[in-house]
Amino acid sequence: MRFDTVIIGGGLAGLTTGISLREAGCSTAIVSTGQNALHFFSGCFESLQEPPQRMLDLFAGAGVPLHFEEGVRLMPLGTFRPAALALEDIDLLPEPRFADKVLVVGIAGFQDFFPGFLCDGLEKAGMKCRSVQLELPELEKLRVSPSEMRSVQVARTLDRIWGKVLRETKRLLMDEDAVVLPQVFGLQDASVPDFIRRGLPVRVVFAGTLPPSVPGIRTQMLLKRRYEELGGTFLAGDEVVSAQVFGDEVLSVATRNLGSHCLEAGSFLLASGAYFSKGLKASPLDITEPVFGLDVEHAADRGAWYDPDFNADQPYLRFGVRTDASLRALRAGRPLANLYAAGSVLGATRPEFGTGAGLAVRSAFAAVDEILRRCAPQDDK
């Protein structure tokens, strides 16, 4: 099978590239080895600069509106972090003290959300706090398998009865001027969080839960749907196992499911993620990129890969595939002419700033520009 571009990786960087190239009229295939980091997405891009208009347009086109406002966001355990660009249901606050009195609303039986920690954090930031639990009989059946009462399961039920959550919250509200609710709304319908905001007489802030991330999964589903509606090919649950390279040109890649049926393309994008997605592989003595054997920037001494202090800035998170200035990946010190890299395989992620999502989108756009410069799209049927 032949495409203009084959994209390795179906996460944020892969989907951004896929949608952009489809919109430009290129034929594309995405090979996705299972699901991706969007399932753990905070909903925040943490971009410290004004986002490019094309980014806002691309997300809006997929039904994922973003908003930009420099400030802070509330973290799941009641701390605050600088933030500027986020999904619409993630609140960007001008300062941590966003109210005088806050009502933190938990859900009975749902243990992946922490009203106690949240209250502590909010009080530290100078707010008065009270926490309550909603008893929702509709969720009782989920409690049959307590281990399965996760954010997504709760969200599936609440998508049907969010009106009731609204009424119950209103009833519990006393003199508070803000409400904190878990991010378990609008798995299928992105407009639910906004309905809740507009339905309550006070400020509503949504706080993160343990994974999986409901806003993240919604984003993944909508971006993938948009990509497929544009006619892009998405190979789910497949894995690129090898590449055929001639000189400095990648000719095709082979996948586990397609076997001898190789995917040929004019250009390739490596957006295969870092360690979790196996875009980078750490073995006891080396860090490698498994598909092309690309050069990976990393400390030679294993002892320098990590800091024993868990909370410290971990060096291994900055290891990644080497590229030239136009994001072409390097192998044995030389760029491959038609292989670009984007997203966390580049290893420029700094989790303490949460820059993974911003890096994914920005590097994807840079790669798209390079790919389009290299080859004008052919007519795709």
Add this chain to the structure above:
Amino acid sequence: MMMKMQENTVSPHNFEECMKCTVCTVYCPVLQVNPLYPGPKQAGPDGERLRLKDPEYFNYALKYCMNCKRCEVACPSGVGVADLIQSARIRYDRTPPKLRDVILASTDLMGSVARPFAPVVNAVTGLGVAKAVMDGMLKIDHRRTFPKYSGQGFEAWLRRRKKEQAAFPEQVAYFHGCYVNYNYPQLGKDLVKVLNALGVGVQLLDKEKCCGIALISNRMTKQATKHARHNMAVLRKAAVDRGLTVVTTSSSCTMTLRNEYPELLGVDNAEVRDAVTIATRFVFEKLEQGAKLHFKAGYHKKVAYHVPCHMERLGWGVFSEKLLRMIPGVEFTLLDSACCGIAGTYGFKKENYETSQAVGEVLFNRIRAANPEVVACDCETCKWQIEMSTGYTVMNPISILAEAIE
């Protein structure tokens, strides 16, 4: 040495690769509607950890798994989640299969008994009284529509055309499966028409048996393994001795021959695995290599393609999709991937009927929204489920192709 050990540790179904990320639980269709099911993470790798310590931890609720494999498609770490669950059922569930399960699972035995009396059997299984009896005595849900049996089997039909087929310059063997032979020979005839148009003759295998997927899911493991060994011998004769490609028209048979034999039954298929391919992939590759089909002028059909779960697991939906898109006059919609809920014999069981229909509702709504003339799909049990539940006609992509060519 520690480092070597770490590097060389390989666990069955990649069990130890599980990072407990919970992604599989997001995509399990059963978990979304049936709280009695512990979910793929708990039933699969989490439960396996306990079962390895003590088989007493085996949970009978694992029977609610439909083996749709969506957890495996979603898993970022390559864990064979559904394989772990099915293997556990095979290994630890010692209760004998019920009579009902034996009847449902023995698709080829039932086919060869029922087929000679097809008109009578079809009339009876359509009757309210018979359905009430089956529901009451066997716990086969009375709300199900039963697949019809065909009076003439596909094997007999093709055997009569042996000479004519042998005249084609290129030959393939066809693993038709129970459905084409006993219920719907037309699909086999459509395949013959398409392949003949490409200059390819179609041969029967030397007495194939049911692939055994229903035997596996109903824990008739011994019989399933017997079928697998028999089929391996038959496939070897065609693929290794004669160098033939073996084409199929059912995504579930294909997945069973290629994946389930080694993963669940421990029957090695390495010699023939690459030779077994689904017809849409075979035809797509022929056309890609320059073969030509002559399409009817003025053909028009609005088609919505549903990727069956096992086709999704094979990763081959793309071939059916591209093939359908190639047909002049086909107005194509790709349905957002979702399980139809039938899962072979699963949905026929009284205790699963509600789950089965609730799972399918997402897909049914997408079909209604697309409102096509036909739904295209490579799986026979999806066909029964979608036709019964939505009223839309379902056709195998090969049948659509056969209809569109001269």
